[in-house]
Amino acid sequence: MIRSALLIAKKDLYSELKTKQVLATMIIFAGLVILVFSFAFDPANNTTKAVIPGVIWVIIVFSGILGLNRSFISEQRNDTMQGLMIAPMDASSIFLGKFLANFSMMLVVELVSLPFLFLLFDFQMYGGFGYLILVLMIGSFGFISIGTFLAALAANSKSSEMLLPLLLFPVTSPILIGAVQATKIILTNIEKLSSAMAWIQLISAYDVIFFVLCFILIENVLEV
Amino acid sequence: MSANLEREKGALSSSEPVAEKGILVPKILFGATVISILASIYLIFIYSSIEKTMGVVQKIFYYHVASAWCTFLAFFVTFIFSILFLAKRKRIFDTYAYVSAEIGVVFTTIVLTTGPIWAKSSWNTWWAWEPRLTTTLILWFIYMAYIMIRQMDGVWDKKARLASVFGIIGFIDVPIVFFAIRWWQSKFHPIVFGNGPSQKGGGIEPDMLVALLVSITALTLLYSYLLQKGVTLENMRIKVTQYKEKLREDLEN
Numbered sequence: 001m002i003r004s005a006l007l008i009a010k011k012d013l014y015s016e017l018k019t020k021q022v023l024a025t026m027i028i029f030a031g032l033v034i035l036v037f038s039f040a041f042d043p044a045n046n047t048t049k050a051v052i053p054g055v056i057w058v059i060i061v062f063s064g065i066l067g068l069n070r071s072f073i074s075e076q077r078n079d080t081m082q083g084l085m086i087a088p089m090d091a092s093s094i095f096l097g098k099f100l101a102n103f104s105m106m107l108v109v110e111l112v113s114l115p116f117l118f119l120l121f122d123f124q125m126y127g128g129f130g131y132l133i134l135v136l137m138i139g140s141f142g143f144i145s146i147g148t149f150l151a152a153l154a155a156n157s158k159s160s161e162m163l164l165p166l167l168l169f170p171v172t173s174p175i176l177i178g179a180v181q182a183t184k185i186i187l188t189n190i191e192k193l194s195s196a197m198a199w200i201q202l203i204s205a206y207d208v209i210f211f212v213l214c215f216i217l218i219e220n221v222l223e224v
Numbered sequence: 225m226s227a228n229l230e231r232e233k234g235a236l237s238s239s240e241p242v243a244e245k246g247i248l249v250p251k252i253l254f255g256a257t258v259i260s261i262l263a264s265i266y267l268i269f270i271y272s273s274i275e276k277t278m279g280v281v282q283k284i285f286y287y288h289v290a291s292a293w294c295t296f297l298a299f300f301v302t303f304i305f306s307i308l309f310l311a312k313r314k315r316i317f318d319t320y321a322y323v324s325a326e327i328g329v330v331f332t333t334i335v336l337t338t339g340p341i342w343a344k345s346s347w348n349t350w351w352a353w354e355p356r357l358t359t360t361l362i363l364w365f366i367y368m369a370y371i372m373i374r375q376m377d378g379v380w381d382k383k384a385r386l387a388s389v390f391g392i393i394g395f396i397d398v399p400i401v402f403f404a405i406r407w408w409q410s411k412f413h414p415i416v417f418g419n420g421p422s423q424k425g426g427g428i429e430p431d432m433l434v435a436l437l438v439s440i441t442a443l444t445l446l447y448s449y450l451l452q453k454g455v456t457l458e459n460m461r462i463k464v465t466q467y468k469e470k471l472r473e474d475l476e477n
Binding site for chain 1: 310362365366368369372373376377378382385386388389390392393394396
């Protein structure tokens with residue numbers, strides 16, 4: 001199962017590397033979000049610091065949606081989805097493969113856009129770099145895993161680009177609340193690390209529950 | 225064009241399942257609903273005492289809580305029937321899940337309307353971004369999304385499958401709504417039953433408890449009546465679609 005999942009992830013990333021379509025769109029979109037936020041909140045103002053944790057997650061969520069939308073729609077053009085489904089492997093390995101591809105693309109986007117955000121907003125970080133990475137990792141993990149699952153679900157609809165955000169945002173909202181709170185604590189007052197850890201535990205619990213649930217239920221979504 | 229037409233699988237069942245029971249059950253439910261709602265109105269406005277600090281406004285509490293209870297019940301029924309559908313693949317389970325979700329959204333809307341009315345007079349604000357309110361709102365959005373999945377185009381069994389999956393995923397949110405008060409330590413909602421965090425407890429007068437229990441029963445009966453009616457209606461709709469399909473086939477041949 002792991003092998004075929006890795007194969008699918010490799011296929012997706014390889015075709016992405018050839019076209020660079022989705023990744024470029026995601027990164028440019030992330031840049032545009034930063035630009036829009038610089039208009040909305042004056043970067044010279046000191047209170048802007050308070051919104052930075054929120055901006056980080058807005059970038060992740062919105063550029064993530066773009067990538068997630070493509071991940072199953074792109075399989076539709078030549079009906080390759082049908083091919084994947086009748087291939088001799090579990091539906092869960094399709095899910096795992098797609099998840100790995102989306103997750104690695106998401107990490108690339110974060111790696112590029114977040115340093116830019118800190119740079120452009122002239123944000124001084126007070127330690128806790130490792131914790132920030134941890135929050136980003138588990139937050140994106142949960143978001144992308146449910147996102148991949150719901151993208152597979154929404155891909156059955158003709159208007160899946162419109163349907164996916166409606167499905168995804170309410171379901172992932174607890175993760176987003178927790179992630180924003182934890183990021184805020186880590187970036188602004190690291191002394192309250194214990195409450196940040198409580199939020200991190202909450203997100204991890206979510207991640208585990210939903211990942212297992214998606215794993216079980218994907219059989220019913222990807223049915224020929 | 226005919227490629228887009230929805231082909232209903234399975235021929236019409238020749239047997240007509242209209243038994244005595246099929247007519248009697250909704251009648252009993254209807255009568256019980258009317259009687260219990262009237263009784264609850266009497267208990268709320270005349271029998272139960274007026275709350276000390278909030279005054280008459282507190283009366284909205286009975287239907288607010290009862291609707292919240294019905295919301296949970298409705299979504300729980302959707303959850304159960306979603307699992308049943310995925311296991312057994314019978315259309316009737318899917319119909320129950322769908323109708324129950326629709327009623328659940330209506331009750332959530334009632335909760336979200338009576339809540340602010342009450343909040344305005346007791347907390348002096350229409351809305352507070354307090355965990356329980358927020359999660360109820362999220363719950364409402366989740367089940368709106370569920371209904372959106374139902375509105376998708378395609379054959380019914382695909383829609384039913386996807387909606388069941390989403391019904392299960394969405395229901396995971398319900399316990400969070402219920403336990404939110406303990407997880408996030410809210411400051412607004414009192415814990416009415418049990419001792420509460422301070423071990424003093426909000427407490428509830430016995431006559432108020434009677435009124436509350438009767439209104440919960442009334443709305444639960446209303447819910448089951450609506451569910452029964454909705455399922456009957458949905459079954460009729462399915463039958464009409466099948467007849468139309470049959471007619472079309474007859475015309476083609």
